[in-house]
Amino acid sequence: MPPFTDGDARTSIVEAASAVFAQKGIDGVSMRHIAREIGVSATALYRHFDSKNALLSAACEAGFAEFEARIDATARAAATPLDALRQLGGVYVDFALTHPMHYDVMMIRPHQWALGPNPERDPESFAGLIAVIEACQAAGQLAPGDAREAAHRLWAALHGVASLAIAMPGEIRGLEPEPVRARADAMVEAVIATLT
Amino acid sequence: MPPFTDGDARTSIVEAASAVFAQKGIDGVSMRHIAREIGVSATALYRHFDSKNALLSAACEAGFAEFEARIDATARAAATPLDALRQLGGVYVDFALTHPMHYDVMMIRPHQWALGPNPERDPESFAGLIAVIEACQAAGQLAPGDAREAAHRLWAALHGVASLAIAMPGEIRGLEPEPVRARADAMVEAVIATLT
């Protein structure tokens, strides 16, 4: 009798890993811990995943997909490309603040988990950002120019706002969620102002 | 015969720790490794430091001090407060890019090492940034307003630029040192533009 009743083993493991991951944080998750959670020996996990990184990668995949889906949906739903750009800031930091663990793994220290962007091609969300900016330029809502550089600036601004809030939670006055969201909007406006 | 010939034990340990730290990275440094480097048992280190965190903290102190000194010197040397503000961006990312390990420990994941800003008071460099902005306002070079929020925006902008470059070294086109420095200046200008 296998210890996994509902669904196959792989998804059960991923769910257990996600649970521990979300509860104990990225640094507090161990293979033995995950295994204990589902009543199995630690080495059993290696039947389904090559390494801890592979398991964590699978556990984070859903979060990554959700992030890109949100960005994508925002870009599609907006009336104009510039509207999309204005809304992206809020969506970005909102995801970061509500999924700090995922954001940490994705953006703050991707090298530690051998996850993160693929060097070969731009990450989808970044490529999407470039596309939105190019659409703004094509529509005459932004001055023509280096869309990639503009995307870098926007990304850096939002990443700075989000990652400071995550890295130093409550340690510095002004890093609580509300000012953070407003600040993200302000940063987007500031960057847009340099592109018009 | 003690194994430490030049200087006292404590500084020898800190130097060895700094060397391993700079070479192997923050994740690759262990007490046993540091101890082996100076020909001593790992537990000997605990005669001089309460914990690994305490040792790393001491090893990073010089870097932290240098960072604050650079920020301070820049602010003092500038002709006007606004000039200081304009130069701070370059100084900031320059330190981050040339001391990525220190920047990592200081700003990117301070919680992991129980280092980083003291919740009780603003870190000196941040307080200094606020002071510069207030000086700009007093001199009529920036419009009056919330200096703390302005400092947050500037900090976030620079942190975003610097930490992206460190977290994803060379993985995304546009994160090489040169565009990064130029981007930092551009971000400072963008934020300043919202404050005039």
Place this chain on the structure above:
DNA sequence: TCACTCTAGTTAACGGTGTTAACCGGCGTC
């Protein structure tokens, strides 16, 4: 000079980590 204390090191050990190797029971298939 003897005895004491303090310093700065030692080894052994504990509980934890990721990971590998060897084994083993049950199941499906030729």
Place this chain on the structure above:
DNA sequence: GACGCCGGTTAACACCGTTAACTAGAGTGA
């Protein structure tokens, strides 16, 4: 019925931070 694979098991390795108990040696006061 033998074979092999699938999905578990236990034992083990090398490492981690840290603690406890011990010890060689220097310094000091009686």
